[in-house]
Amino acid sequence: MLRALRTLLAFAVIGLLVTAASAADKIRVVATIPDLKALTEEVGGKLVDVESLARGTQNAHELEIRPSLMLKLRRADLLMENGLELDSWAEVAVQGANNPNIVRGAPGRVDVSHGIQVLEVPSTRVDRSMGDVHPLGNPHYSLDPGMAPIITQNIADALARFASEHRAEFEKNRQAFLARLNEAMARWTRAMEPLRGAKVVVYHPQWIYLLSRFGLSQAAALEDRPGIPASPAHLTRVIRQMKDEQIKVIIVEPWNDLKLATRVADEAGAKAVVLASMVGGVKGADSYIAAIDHNVNALAQALR
Amino acid sequence: MRVLALIFIALCTALTPAIAAAQDAAELRRQIEQLQKQLQSVTDRLQRLESQPPPPGPAPATPTVAPGAAAPPPAGGSLSAIDLARPRQPFSLYQQRGSGQLLFDMGIAGDFVGNITQRNVARAGGGTFAGQENRFFPREVELSLFGQIDPYASAVVRIEAGEEAPGQETGVHLAEAYLTLLTLPFGTQARLGQMRNRFGWSNEVHEHDLPWVDRPNVMRNFLGAEGMQEKGVELTLVPDLPFYIEALAGIFNGDNETAFGRGTLQHPLATGRLRTFFELGDEHAIQLGMSVASGQTGDRNRSTILGGEWRYKYRPDGWLHPLITLTGEALYSLRKADVGVDLDGDGAIDQVDKRQRNHWGWYTGLEVQPFRRWAGGVRYDWSQYPINPGWEWAIEPYVSFWPSEFLRFRLAYKHTDRSPQTRDAFNLNDSSARKVDELLFQASFILGAHPAHPF
Numbered sequence: 001m002l003r004a005l006r007t008l009l010a011f012a013v014i015g016l017l018v019t020a021a022s023a024a025d026k027i028r029v030v031a032t033i034p035d036l037k038a039l040t041e042e043v044g045g046k047l048v049d050v051e052s053l054a055r056g057t058q059n060a061h062e063l064e065i066r067p068s069l070m071l072k073l074r075r076a077d078l079l080m081e082n083g084l085e086l087d088s089w090a091e092v093a094v095q096g097a098n099n100p101n102i103v104r105g106a107p108g109r110v111d112v113s114h115g116i117q118v119l120e121v122p123s124t125r126v127d128r129s130m131g132d133v134h135p136l137g138n139p140h141y142s143l144d145p146g147m148a149p150i151i152t153q154n155i156a157d158a159l160a161r162f163a164s165e166h167r168a169e170f171e172k173n174r175q176a177f178l179a180r181l182n183e184a185m186a187r188w189t190r191a192m193e194p195l196r197g198a199k200v201v202v203y204h205p206q207w208i209y210l211l212s213r214f215g216l217s218q219a220a221a222l223e224d225r226p227g228i229p230a231s232p233a234h235l236t237r238v239i240r241q242m243k244d245e246q247i248k249v250i251i252v253e254p255w256n257d258l259k260l261a262t263r264v265a266d267e268a269g270a271k272a273v274v275l276a277s278m279v280g281g282v283k284g285a286d287s288y289i290a291a292i293d294h295n296v297n298a299l300a301q302a303l304r
Numbered sequence: 305m306r307v308l309a310l311i312f313i314a315l316c317t318a319l320t321p322a323i324a325a326a327q328d329a330a331e332l333r334r335q336i337e338q339l340q341k342q343l344q345s346v347t348d349r350l351q352r353l354e355s356q357p358p359p360p361g362p363a364p365a366t367p368t369v370a371p372g373a374a375a376p377p378p379a380g381g382s383l384s385a386i387d388l389a390r391p392r393q394p395f396s397l398y399q400q401r402g403s404g405q406l407l408f409d410m411g412i413a414g415d416f417v418g419n420i421t422q423r424n425v426a427r428a429g430g431g432t433f434a435g436q437e438n439r440f441f442p443r444e445v446e447l448s449l450f451g452q453i454d455p456y457a458s459a460v461v462r463i464e465a466g467e468e469a470p471g472q473e474t475g476v477h478l479a480e481a482y483l484t485l486l487t488l489p490f491g492t493q494a495r496l497g498q499m500r501n502r503f504g505w506s507n508e509v510h511e512h513d514l515p516w517v518d519r520p521n522v523m524r525n526f527l528g529a530e531g532m533q534e535k536g537v538e539l540t541l542v543p544d545l546p547f548y549i550e551a552l553a554g555i556f557n558g559d560n561e562t563a564f565g566r567g568t569l570q571h572p573l574a575t576g577r578l579r580t581f582f583e584l585g586d587e588h589a590i591q592l593g594m595s596v597a598s599g600q601t602g603d604r605n606r607s608t609i610l611g612g613e614w615r616y617k618y619r620p621d622g623w624l625h626p627l628i629t630l631t632g633e634a635l636y637s638l639r640k641a642d643v644g645v646d647l648d649g650d651g652a653i654d655q656v657d658k659r660q661r662n663h664w665g666w667y668t669g670l671e672v673q674p675f676r677r678w679a680g681g682v683r684y685d686w687s688q689y690p691i692n693p694g695w696e697w698a699i700e701p702y703v704s705f706w707p708s709e710f711l712r713f714r715l716a717y718k719h720t721d722r723s724p725q726t727r728d729a730f731n732l733n734d735s736s737a738r739k740v741d742e743l744l745f746q747a748s749f750i751l752g753a754h755p756a757h758p759f
Contacts, residue, residue, distance in 0.1 A: 088756075
């Protein structure tokens with residue numbers, strides 16, 4: 001018995017050492033959301049080891065700060081942040097990780113939103129009476145595949161700053177990814193072209209980048225105001241509007257209340273469609289292109 | 305003739321302004337029509353632009369428009385009367401960073417509590433909020449300022465106001481003010497200043513963030529109503545291991561009069577804590593910790609408190625909140641106390657002995673949150689007193705409702721039962737507070753920035 005335990009322990013230690021040694025050669029990157037993890041893996045290739053703090057099925061606006069997040073950040077060389085106040089919770093995790101590489105202001109802290117043309121930037125005074133508004137604009141830009149060139153450029157720059165000797169390889173990986181993305185973009189554009197101008201209702205107003213990319217418009221949101229649960233009166237108004245304007249689709253995030261959305265859709269003679277709000281949000285959406293693929297196909301199918 | 309001339313002059317004088325006014329009106333009408341045309345042209349253009357789809361391909365990397373950014377001043381730098389009269393954009397913390405912009409965050413948390421209890425409990429001052437029985441009052445209105453000092457350090461300042469006794473007076477005091485050195489080597493950080501000590505789970509949590517209306521009895525009995533807030537330095541170490549562990553050591557004045565009170569660095573209060581965390585899949589998480597605090601009391605006796613903590617959460621995949629949260633802490637106090645001894649039985653104290661008092665207490669709370677905006681739970685407390693004999697137990701069921709993330713109401717009922725040995729401590733003004741029934745109410749809000757809550 002004792003011998004078996006000793007053998008098991010030895011294997012465990014060897015396993016840990018081998019894992020640690022192979023990980024030590026790579027750039028350790030932590031991304032706040034799975035989209036940035038997926039894109040960093042595309043750019044970094046075999047040179048990076050990437051983890052995400054949020055999972056695809058979670059609401060990236062409010063994440064519970066578990067010490068396991070601090071453990072991921074403890075050894076990180078780089079932290080990729082979405083920015084625009086989507087993932088400001090990461091600051092609490094960073095402060096508990098005791099890792100000077102990624103504290104605010106350090107070169108290892110990367111705000112990937114740099115250079116993004118932000119939509120829905122408030123032009124008037126905002127306060128919490130409007131719900132959980134984003135004063136810097138809508139932060140869900142990674143849902144638009146057209147933003148990927150800018151995001152991956154920011155990621156490639158950050159990786160190259162850390163390991164300048166691999167700059168060419170990062171750029172080569174990035175170009176290869178963008179070539180695949182362009183092919184997919186042509187496919188998505190073809191699929192969505194006949195639906196241009198169609199109206200949809202969203203549960204939470206986070207889809208504007210995706211909708212704008214393919215010429216769809218957001219007619220209403222199930223949430224009364226962002227983050228505020230819908231009142232019965234508001235839902236009645238939305239149902240009436242959907243009937244009047246013959247809106248066929250309600251977009252639901254994987255973390256939101258699908259039952260409520262389905263009830264409203266049934267009342268209005270429409271469909272509730274769950275889209276991947278982040279990579280990994282739905283089954284099969286396990287890469288950036290696969291997630292957008294799912295979203296475009298599901299939307300196109302529901303709108304036809 | 306002269307009369308005719310006078311009449312002609314008078315008519316001219318009277319008609320000239322009328323003609324001029326008619327000319328002005330025509331000019332104004334023309335200008336209005338021109339403005340209407342311009343407005344229509346701009347509206348048409350705006351509608352055309354809005355109906356156009358965004359350009360395909362990658363979006364250009366143009367700088368973003370700052371929210372609420374004021375219009376730029378007119379060229380030449382001079383402002384007209386119309387510019388001065390134009391409504392200004394309000395000041396916003398989130399505007400694009402520029403000169404004169406605040407470079408830190410600020411927020412306000414308000415916490416109001418009310419309680420209704422028996423008259424005898426109020427007369428004896430033995431309720432949960434001693435001296436504030438049968439009252440509704442601001443317990444804590446907290447102004448928080450926090451942010452980076454420079455690339456190497458961050459700072460937090462919290463100023464609290466609250467009603468400490470019935471009446472018009474509201475006390476304002478510095479609750480916390482500390483800096484954290486973020487870039488120390490070997491996985492360490494240091495916090496210096498005045499702070500809520502990281503001793504156990506709940507001591508660090510502010511009143512409005514607690515999952516209950518009141519602090520658990522054991523924490524109030526052994527650390528005081530406000531908990532342990534000290535001035536000194538804390539050092540934390542998160543070693544580079546495959547599992548999470550945080551080690552903490554601290555040196556403080558020891559100002560807390562309930563547990564220590566010596567208040568000098570010559571005989572400092574030393575604290576320590578070890579905290580670890582396990583995840584059982586994505587849905588289950590457990591945090592375990594143990595703490596120690598050792599210092600001297602005001603009468604120069606050694607006082608040591610050992611603490612243990614546990615916190616478990618079950619959050620079904622994709623839920624925005626945990627379904628089940630189980631929290632508990634236990635404290636064990638080892639303390640020397642000066643005890644008067646009556647040697648000859650005449651009722652007078654003949655000598656003062658130092659006696660060892662090893663007392664303890666614990667609590668555990670269960671909260672179930674089946675809906676995003678509603679949670680219900682119950683907490684059970686059992687606690688001795690640091691020096692005095694006797695013990696008490698309490699049970700507190702409660703329900704919480706969040707209309708939004710920033711506003712919360714809580715209603716609780718608390719029953720406290722104290723053992724007969726506590727008669728001296730809780731019998732005041734010919735009234736007893738040995739058995740206490742209370743209805744507790746809490747309203748809390750957050751205005752502005754508020755950092756995310758730790759596990």
